[in-house]
Amino acid sequence: MASIRKEIQTNASADAAWSALRDVGALHTRLVPGFVVNTELEPGARVVTFGNGMVVREVIVDLNEAERRVAWSATGGRLSHHNASAQVLVNGDCHTKVVWIADLLPDDMRDPIEQMMEQGMAVMKATLDRTS
Numbered sequence: 001m002a003s004i005r006k007e008i009q010t011n012a013s014a015d016a017a018w019s020a021l022r023d024v025g026a027l028h029t030r031l032v033p034g035f036v037v038n039t040e041l042e043p044g045a046r047v048v049t050f051g052n053g054m055v056v057r058e059v060i061v062d063l064n065e066a067e068r069r070v071a072w073s074a075t076g077g078r079l080s081h082h083n084a085s086a087q088v089l090v091n092g093d094c095h096t097k098v099v100w101i102a103d104l105l106p107d108d109m110r111d112p113i114e115q116m117m118e119q120g121m122a123v124m125k126a127t128l129d130r131t132s
Contacts (some may be wrong), residue, residue, distance in 0.1 A: 032124050060072050082107045082113075
């Protein structure tokens with residue numbers, strides 16, 4: 001199973017970053033605009049349309065206020081398994097860090113998913129930094 005971990009540091013406060021991350025239906029407006037161009041909520045899930053045209057249904061597994069963590073899963077296309085989470089953390093130096101982890105199968109999907117995560121994190125950093 002491929003496991004990918006990406007992280008950014010942002011100038012945004014942890015509260016501001018969590019507010020954007022926890023708004024699971026507003027990826028396209030509050031967190032990663034352009035990388036995601038539309039998000040539609042369904043009961044327990046969201047349908048995400050990425051800027052590259054890919055559409056994915058993601059089941060929201062957990063939204064943990066105390067841990068500032070969202071977890072979701074998705075299958076379909078070439079993926080037989082995908083589980084991911086994103087979490088807002090405060091570093092010891094009072095900076096805000098966002099960590100995104102994805103576990104997926106098959107292993108040969110690692111590179112394309114990792115490239116998408118790198119793009120998404122770059123957009124997320126720029127978006128959150130603008131809100132600070």
